[in-house]
Amino acid sequence: LVTAFSNGREHEYFYASLYAGLYHEAQNEADAAKVHLIAACQSSYGSRSDDYMASLAK
Numbered sequence: 001l002v003t004a005f006s007n008g009r010e011h012e013y014f015y016a017s018l019y020a021g022l023y024h025e026a027q028n029e030a031d032a033a034k035v036h037l038i039a040a041c042q043s044s045y046g047s048r049s050d051d052y053m054a055s056l057a058k
Contacts, residue, residue: 010043010044010045011045011049011051013043013045014040014043014045014046014049014053014054014057015040015053017036017037017039017040017043017046018036018037018040018046018053018057020036021033021034021035021036021037021039021040021057022037024036025037037057040054040057041057041058046058
């Protein structure tokens with residue numbers, strides 16, 4: 001999922017990473033969740049946006 005949006009718009013990659021992280025967290029896969037949530041926060045959209053979901057991810 002994240003790979004499909006890696007060349008898209010900034011917010012698409014952020015949301016793909018965020019929701020992949022939340023999915024893995026719900027599956028009790030903490031290491032995979034951490035990788036995706038960190039990627040979401042470090043993305044250009046996640047690091048600069050005032051979006052509520054970007055704040056939530058941080």
